[in-house]
Amino acid sequence: MSEILRQQIEKITPLTDKEFEYILSHFTTKKLKKHQFLIQEDDLVQHDYFVIKGLLKAYYINHDGKEHIMQFAAEDWWITDYQAYFNETKALFNIDCIETTEVLCLSLYNREKLCADMHKIEHFFRKKSNSGYVALQRRILSLLNSNAKERYEQLLQQYPSLFQRVPKTLIASYLGVSRETLSRLST
Template identity: 85%
Template sequence: MSEILRRQIEKITPLTDQEFEYILSHFTLKKFKKHQILIQEGDTVQNDYFVMNGLLKASYLNQEGKEHIMQFAMEDWWITDYQAYFNQTEATFTIDALESTEVLTLSLYNREKLCADMHKIEHFFRKKSNNGYIALQRRILSLLNSNAKERYEQFISQYPTLLQRLPKTLIASYLGVSRETLSRLSV
């Protein structure tokens, strides 16, 4: 099952079997049941999570109690509260399992050790971070400049498989619209 991680790394940089075994030795496999929380708002964030199978959600609860979904993560995606992870501070987000999920966890210590030991992995994480910045910028611009219908169409185009796996209430929250608005858009 760890081949999914190897394939992702090798999209950016080739690895020998020995290199991959060394990289994998820094990860820990964890399983979470549906609705189980990986990170609770206010907790110190210990790990970055690479999703082997399943589906996760990162969300923020505002002062009025409204949930704002920041990110979903399915197979072959990474997720954590990056501000809290890199600064070793309290989480702003809650991350929970929407399906039974298996992840490979990577502590900040092990990430830094891997990057110090292997230029290839430092290069991999730099490229992944750059792609993450670009995706975040696109999401912010979409929220600022696109209407609800355009955001919904972008979501369908970018994440067609998520449409089948997520309840409409979660998609609506991610898009920043009401459930009723989403129902009108998806007709």
């Protein structure tokens, strides 16, 4: 199962078996059931999570009780409440499992230790952070400049497999539209 992590790292930088063993020794494994919370609002966020198996959603519930999905995370993706993780504060988001899930957990302490010990890993996390910033910027611009149909088509083009795994109500929430509007868009 941990090979998926090694493959992701090696897309950016090669590793020896010994280096990967050292990296992996800084992670713990966690298994969760469908609908189980990984993080709940107001939890202290102590880990960044690499998804080995399963599917999660990160979301915020506004003052009116409306759910706003910020991110989905499937195999080979990272997820946490990054503001809370890096600032060692309480979560603003909830993250729960859409499917039975297995994640590798990396504490901030172990992340910093790995980065200090291995330039390769510091480089890896810098590249992943940069990609995350770009993706977030694209998502914000899409919400600001695209209509619902365009957002739907962008999501379908970027992540077609999500549509097979994620209920339509969650896709609608991610796109910022009603379930009925999503039904009209998908016809």
